[in-house]
Amino acid sequence: TQLLEQSPQFLSIQEGENLTVYCNSSSVFSSLQWYRQEPGEGPVLLVTVVTGGEVKKLKRLTFQFGDARKDSSLHITAAQPGDTGLYLCAGPSPDQAGTALIFGKGTTLSVSS
Amino acid sequence: KAGVTQTPRYLIKTRGQQVTLSCSPISGHRSVSWYQQTPGQGLQFLFEYFSETQRNKGNFPGRFSGRQFSNSRSEMNVSTLELGDSALYLCASSLESSGNTIYFGEGSWLTVV
Numbered sequence: 001t002q003l004l005e006q007s008p009q010f011l012s013i014q015e016g017e018n019l020t021v022y023c024n025s026s027s028v029f030s031s032l033q034w035y036r037q038e039p040g041e042g043p044v045l046l047v048t049v050v051t052g053g054e055v056k057k058l059k060r061l062t063f064q065f066g067d068a069r070k071d072s073s074l075h076i077t078a079a080q081p082g083d084t085g086l087y088l089c090a091g092p093s094p095d096q097a098g099t100a101l102i103f104g105k106g107t108t109l110s111v112s113s
Numbered sequence: 114k115a116g117v118t119q120t121p122r123y124l125i126k127t128r129g130q131q132v133t134l135s136c137s138p139i140s141g142h143r144s145v146s147w148y149q150q151t152p153g154q155g156l157q158f159l160f161e162y163f164s165e166t167q168r169n170k171g172n173f174p175g176r177f178s179g180r181q182f183s184n185s186r187s188e189m190n191v192s193t194l195e196l197g198d199s200a201l202y203l204c205a206s207s208l209e210s211s212g213n214t215i216y217f218g219e220g221s222w223l224t225v226v
Contacts, residue, residue, distance in 0.1 A: 040219065041219050042203050042218050042220050043156070043203075043217050044217070045215075045216075048214070088156065096158065096161075097169060098144065098146075098168045099144055099161055099207050100146065100169045100171070101158060101215070102158065103155055103156035104155070106155060
């Protein structure tokens with residue numbers, strides 16, 4: 001059973017459209033992180049959300065942490081081809097100390113011009 | 114400053130062989146963790162090293178091992194390779210072993226034939 005479920009798995013949209021990606025869990029997380037991974041590269045951290053109900057904005061990207069700290073969403077406004085990539089949510093592993101993270105399987109976003 | 118460096122970037126091995134992957138963390142970072150990324154399972158935590166000691170280990174067989182040197186550089190080894198070990202192996206480093214952002218390298222692509 002995947003502890004972090006991401007949806008949709010794939011998303012193909014036109015430049016200028018808006019989209020939302022979801023990350024859901026039945027478990028409470030102290031924090032959740034969002035990463036973007038481009039082909040041939042490692043994941044790059046976009047944001048960390050730590051407070052239930054928190055909303056963070058990073059240019060055209062808006063991240064929200066659910067009130068119960070069990071879910072998060074990433075909304076992209078006016079998507080651009082440069083937004084193409086694999087979006088991953090991650091949280092601290094409940095079974096491990098240290099820096100161990102568990103990841104969702106990701107949403108592959110393709111934005112065409 | 115230089116990011117996380119992983120070598121080699123690409124390699125092909127035969128079933129039954131063993132492989133060693135290397136990771137140089139960001140200067141000053143003392144924690145190094147390793148992840149396996151496959152299309153089917155996504156990103157999965159392998160293990161974390163801090164001050165030359167393994168702090169955490171994920172749910173992988175004993176064929177997967179690692180170590181960390183006094184300069185924080187780390188290696189991971191996979192013995193008796195299986196076809197299912199084909200994956201992108203990602204190394205990540207952080208300043209300390211908890212509460213810090215982790216930074217990923219570009220990964221080592223392993224193909225087992």
